[in-house]
Amino acid sequence: xxxxVSELSMLExxxxxxxxxxxxxxxxxxxxxDVGRNGGVFRATEGLIEKFGESxxxxxxxxxxxxxxxxxxxxxxxxxxxxEIQFLGFSYQAMHQIAGQIARxxxxxxxxxxxxxxxxxxxxxxVRTPELHSDSLEAQFANIPGLKIVxxxxxxxxxxxxxxxxxxxxxxxxxxxxxxxxxxRDLVPDEEHIVPLGKANLIKKGDDVVIISWSYQVxxxxxxxxxxxxxxxxxxxxxLRSIVPLDIEAISQIVxxxxxxxxxxxxxxxxxFASEIIATINDECFWSxxxxxxxxxxxxxxxxxxxxxxxxxxxxxxxRSAVLKTMENG
Amino acid sequence: xAKPNDKQLQMILExxxxxxxxxxxxxxxxxxxxxxxxxxxxxxxxxxxxAVHALEPESDWVLPQYRxxxxxxxxxxxxxxxxxxxxxxxxxxxHIPDPVKVAPSQISLGASIPHAVGLAWGMSLKNESGVxxxxxxxxxxxxxxxxxxxxxxxxxxxxxxxxxINNQWAISTPxxxxxxADSFASKAExxxxxxxxxxxxxxxxxxxxxxxxxxxxxxxxxxxxxxxTVYRLGAHTTADDPTRYVPSDELSAAQEKDxxxxxxxxxxxxxxxxxxxxxxxETVALEIMDDAFEKAKNTPLSANSLMDHCFVSxxxxxxxxxxxxxxxxxxxxx
Numbered sequence: 084x085x086x087x088v089s090e091l092s093m094l095e096x097x098x099x100x101x102x103x104x105x106x107x108x109x110x111x112x113x114x115x116x117d118v119g120r121n122g123g124v125f126r127a128t129e130g131l132i133e134k135f136g137e138s139x140x141x142x143x144x145x146x147x148x149x150x151x152x153x154x155x156x157x158x159x160x161x162x163x164x165x166x167e168i169q170f171l172g173f174s175y176q177a178m179h180q181i182a183g184q185i186a187r188x189x190x191x192x193x194x195x196x197x198x199x200x201x202x203x204x205x206x207x208x209x210v211r212t213p214e215l216h217s218d219s220l221e222a223q224f225a226n227i228p229g230l231k232i233v234x235x236x237x238x239x240x241x242x243x244x245x246x247x248x249x250x251x252x253x254x255x256x257x258x259x260x261x262x263x264x265x266x267x268r269d270l271v272p273d274e275e276h277i278v279p280l281g282k283a284n285l286i287k288k289g290d291d292v293v294i295i296s297w298s299y300q301v302x303x304x305x306x307x308x309x310x311x312x313x314x315x316x317x318x319x320x321x322x323l324r325s326i327v328p329l330d331i332e333a334i335s336q337i338v339x340x341x342x343x344x345x346x347x348x349x350x351x352x353x354x355x356f357a358s359e360i361i362a363t364i365n366d367e368c369f370w371s372x373x374x375x376x377x378x379x380x381x382x383x384x385x386x387x388x389x390x391x392x393x394x395x396x397x398x399x400x401x402x403r404s405a406v407l408k409t410m411e412n413g
Numbered sequence: 414x415a416k417p418n419d420k421q422l423q424m425i426l427e428x429x430x431x432x433x434x435x436x437x438x439x440x441x442x443x444x445x446x447x448x449x450x451x452x453x454x455x456x457x458x459x460x461x462x463x464a465v466h467a468l469e470p471e472s473d474w475v476l477p478q479y480r481x482x483x484x485x486x487x488x489x490x491x492x493x494x495x496x497x498x499x500x501x502x503x504x505x506x507x508h509i510p511d512p513v514k515v516a517p518s519q520i521s522l523g524a525s526i527p528h529a530v531g532l533a534w535g536m537s538l539k540n541e542s543g544v545x546x547x548x549x550x551x552x553x554x555x556x557x558x559x560x561x562x563x564x565x566x567x568x569x570x571x572x573x574x575x576x577x578i579n580n581q582w583a584i585s586t587p588x589x590x591x592x593x594a595d596s597f598a599s600k601a602e603x604x605x606x607x608x609x610x611x612x613x614x615x616x617x618x619x620x621x622x623x624x625x626x627x628x629x630x631x632x633x634x635x636x637x638x639x640x641x642t643v644y645r646l647g648a649h650t651t652a653d654d655p656t657r658y659v660p661s662d663e664l665s666a667a668q669e670k671d672x673x674x675x676x677x678x679x680x681x682x683x684x685x686x687x688x689x690x691x692x693x694x695e696t697v698a699l700e701i702m703d704d705a706f707e708k709a710k711n712t713p714l715s716a717n718s719l720m721d722h723c724f725v726s727x728x729x730x731x732x733x734x735x736x737x738x739x740x741x742x743x744x745x746x747x
Contacts, residue, residue: 087519114678138538138540143565144564145563148527148557148561149527149562149564149565152528152558153527153530153562156526156527156529156532156534156545157692158531158535159516159531160531160532160539160541162535162538164531164622176557179524179559180524180527189723190722191507193504193508193722194508194725195507195511195517196516197725228723229724230423235598281728327728329729329730331729331730332729336430375688387605
């Protein structure tokens, strides 16, 4: 196997992965709104219909519940649906099928049926979308047992994690950061690339404080951590990659090492997944802490319109300020 | 044949009588506190049994709502065995074993309709010959899933039969508060598929409607919406008191048309049924049910079942929770 790599955007990495997985496994069916002729509104599914045909790449009616619900039936028939919800905010219209059916299909049938279903959806702010296109709903889904939630922050991980998601016998919600589609580029292995679900990635080592995050906020956290090097603060960055399963061990190890932690999320503060991380830190390594764990979040308001967006979404300045405050504490 | 022959008519009546008899026993078991909430099949027997007798269990799937399982005897004894586990609240009650093509009861109204469409679509993608029949009620037809899935089925020409049992009531809500449409079958027009209304008290008519819908689906012509009109003769569930809202004269009129009684009379008049046969089948029905109930009660249950089958393997957090559960029970982790 060659070790060749190519520089790809996250979008290109996702598209390439869909191509290679569909070529590998003829059971895979891609379904969603505008995924066929149009190649997806962001071109994530570009070229699939030409290569794999209309029976495997299906433009559905505008019916999120029927996309998610028919995926259950496709899985029951022995196929492997890879569904796209055009924007995560639209998943509310499929919530009863995702939460009430897909996530519990294995449990309620004692594994007679399983949901080998991947649901891809772009989400997250920073690109001034219309309403409901940017909402970060990961914590809402994390409270639904039976659903894995994967959030890549690099193009390489997007390939490795999407490959794992599609092959996973359980349902995976694969969340793609809108800002990262073209804004994130890195070296992606040309050959098959697998990143197991549930393994966090320490993308930057550090000794004084760790910034824990997922998805696009990892990129911002990394920039902050690098800028702090020059100021004598050694900040580590842990990319969770998936919040279900959660790499508790990796969190515990790095927090114990640093003694200080900042958790960064784009979602609203109350009930966000950052709270879960902090509770986990309390359980695992409270006595190694030298300061209270800080969290950087969106605000407890609906995701705002474009002109207010930059006030809402955590940026480098807010992350930096939280890190500095954590360093002063204790 | 589009119409059931004499032998089939007898088998249909057997299954109807068995369903009715077992429903009575099940109601009593619930009243004795031996099983959980039950949704009685009374009044639906001809619609359910007539429909599944027009299917081929080897190739065709049935996705029930929750009132139908006692009428699915054609699909094998595993359906009742599993249903009794389900009624006990045993986790194995959701696992009807392979290769029986029946899904477990669906509590979310209409939620199985998109599953049925996806399953039928998947079967046709795999060139498997067969259809999917999904049961739901008049009330479920007001859910978004019905419209989204019906529309998708029409577009895909999926080999699916959308079988709406209109029993006139959604708990206490009568059909005129459920829809302003002329019929539930008329909603098929919006999906671009045929909509058929059939007397759900007449098992031959139901058989014929499903037979034709199946044939059409197998010929690649797509789905059919069938509305079988019946009257719910019992309560919505064991937790419901229908005397609060069902007009007694209306119920009396419906009881006059009781599908089981009418079909017994019909086949008796044609020398295809007798009192002796009736008694024999009733006895068999109770024996089968008692056996199934005994088996269900003797099915082992481990505390691990609480954690099993969420994912194919536990997350690290679930592993800890499993250990906590076992420790708190003073048992070793199996």
